Amino acid sequence: MNTILTVALNTFKETIRNKVLYNILLVAAAALLLSLSFGDLSLFSRAQVMTDFGLATMSLTGLLMAIFIGVGLLGVEIATKTVYGVVGRPVSRDAFIVGKFCGLCATLLLNFILIAAVFFVAIRFLGVTVKAPVVYAVLLLAVEMALIVATSIFFSTFTTPTLAAIFTVGFYIAGHLNDLMNIGAEQQRNPVWRFILVSLNRLLPNLEHFNIRTRVVYDLAVPDLFVAQAAAYGILYTVLLLLLAMVVFSRKDL
Amino acid sequence: MHAIEVANVTKIFRKGFRAVRIPAVVDLSFTVRKGAITGFVGPNGAGKTTTIKMIEGLVHPTKGMLRINGEDAAFPRARGGVAFLSEQPYFYAHLTVSEMLRFTAELIRVPSSQIPKETQRVLETVELSRKTGTKIKELSKGMQQRLNMAQALLGSPHTLVLDEPMSGMDPPGRRLFRDLMELLRQEGRTLFFSSHVLDDIEAICDDVVVLQQGKLTYAGGVRELLDEGFTGTDVVTGEITQECREALGGAGCRFRHDEKRGEWTLFVPKTGDVAALQRILSEKGAFPRRVIPRSMTLEELLYQRKTESVT
Incomplete structure (x- = not known):
């Protein structure tokens, strides 16, 4: 447990000192503040536009951070061999993977809190009370990002940092198009294509479960049970991907 | 029990799309004695780094078994009390010298109350105590190598495995490093290190393991290996008479005359009797000026072994 904490703390320190992170944060804060003026250009209320734009910004910046930092950290660590200094000690490779994941999630969480703070202040500025569904939306986004971090770690264990980044983006896009894949499979007459689409649909997580933006924007009900189920689904997938990453990494020659 | 035991280890890498088999180490077996300094020698590509990485648990053997202090090297706990030092230092560039050492100390479970004292101790040993707050990326290559050594000394490991240190x-x-090795030897620690500098191996090591194209060609004492290279003794004397030369020739000596210096060098092969030669000389009224044992250096011996294995 101590080893995991040591690796996690070092990872957190490393990511916190990464300049790319501050650039992403700055862009996110600027975009959120700019969105205050977008409401005047829209048919909808400023609060709706702000909420929609804010959540989209958080999703996009979270994705960028998860990919840049996730792939950069493990992939580059393997490529630059700094990993030798950890797994060459009495440290299990599993502890290294879990420590990396925890450190990355801590950084992401801190950034999410910062962006969310700007977001909540901005919507308060428009006179809108922060209701539970908005908080749920942010929470589910955080779960989704943890899943993306686990994905980037998984891909980093067996491929180059560039390919891992491409695969993670592909995974994210495919995950959000999961429902479409199901529809496509039903309409597909070619059995090979149908098999591929069905397999992808079953294999990939449905990332739309974490997207409750539309419901929040239109003030629709978001049942607590749905949020709990979606969060459990995300955590389960994250654990599964981390376990896979551990299996691959334990067999890898460094 | 040996500090390190490598038993019938084979490592085959698979490269490329077609997974071409590249044997790096073939059926390798040797042991490293506890408390001894063992050199690991071989040309580039002989499989030294692969073997060290297998001991370190970074690379998995295709066949065979590696043990550290009797424990399977595949398990992390086997690496407790063992420090590894890679050829090139690999550090987290964002950390300062003291942060890096603290991180390593935590990984090897040095009690947190002892970490500041321990960090200070190793930094003083490698003469880097003024650089505690410096970022690693700002250190020169030589200083990074010293920091690498400092890292290896953390927690006073009983065994050190060093790759081209x-x-x-x-x-x-x-010089600092050689003094340090001497100090570690006096403290009874086990050292296993690879090097291309055979003078270092000859000067520092008790034992040597020699690899050639992934196969073992020698494992044993450095002294024993050097004794193999002992060819005979040169006895240098002043001018000697024809009668004396004939008597010495009968005793199996070979002669070389240096007219300029007025000296004769008498070579006694290793099977010859140097004492008998000295007796003949004194009987004929000549006296040895110098007695020089003639040996092959470690480098010459290894080159000879390499040529023999190729032919």
């Missing part, structure tokens, strides 16, 4: 070091750094 002196590469990139300036002469004072090399």
Whole structure:
């Protein structure tokens, strides 16, 4: 447990000192503040536009951070061999993977809190009370990002940092198009294509479960049970991907 | 029990799309004695780094078994009390010298109350105590190598495995390192290190393991290996008479005359009797000026072994 904490703390320190992170944060804060003026250009209320734009910004910046930092950290660590200094000690490779994941999630969480703070202040500025569904939306986004971090770690264990980044983006896009894949499979007459689409649909997580933006924007009900189920689904997938990453990494020659 | 035991280890890498088999180490077996300094020698590509990485648990053997202090090297706990030092230092550039050492100390479970004292101790040993707050990326290559050594000394490990530890070091750094090795030997620690500098191996090591194209060609004492290279003795004397030369020739000696110096060098092969030669000389009224044992250096011996294995 101590080893995991040591690796996690070092990872957190490393990511916190990464300049790319501050650039992403700055862009996110600027975009959120700019969105205050977008409401005047829209048919909808400023609060709706702000909420929609804010959540989209958080999703996009979270994705960028998860990919840049996730792939950069493990992939580059393997490529630059700094990993030798950890797994060459009495440290299990599993502890290294879990420590990396925890450190990355801590950084992401801190950034999410910062962006969310700007977001909540901005919507308060428009006179809108922060209701539970908005908080749920942010929470589910955080779960989704943890899943993306686990994905980037998984891909980093067996491929180059560039390919891992491409695969993670592909995974994210495919995950959000999961429902479409199901529809496509039903309409597909070619059995090979149908098999591929069905397999992808079953294999990939449905990332739309974490997207409750539309419901929040239109003030629709978001049942607590749905949020709990979606969060459990995300955590389960994250654990599964981390376990896979551990299996691959334990067999890898460094 | 040996400090390190490598038993019938084979490592085959698979490269490329077609997974071409590249044997790096073939049926390798040797042991490292506890408390001894063992050199690991071989040309580039002989499989030294692969073997060290297998001991370190970074690379998995295709066949065979590696043990550290009797424990399977595949398990992390086997690496407790063992420090590894790679040829090139690999550090987290964002950390300062003291942060890096603290991180390593935590990984090897040095009690947190002892970490500041322990960090200070190893930094003083490698003469880097003034650089505690410096970022690693700002250190020169030689200093990074010293920091690498400091890291390896953390927690006073009983066994140190070092891959080309002196590469990139300036002469004072090399001297410091050799002194350190001597100190570690006196403290009874086990050292296993690879090097291309055979003078270092000859000067420092008790034992040597020699690899050639992934196969073992020698494992044993450095002294024993050097004894193999002992060819005979040169006895240098002043001018000697024809009668004396005939008597010595009968005793199996070979002669070389240096007219300029007025000296004769008498070579007694290793099977010959140097004492008998000295007796003949004194009977004929000549006296030896110098007695020089003639041996092949470690480098010459290894080159000879290499040529033999090729032919």
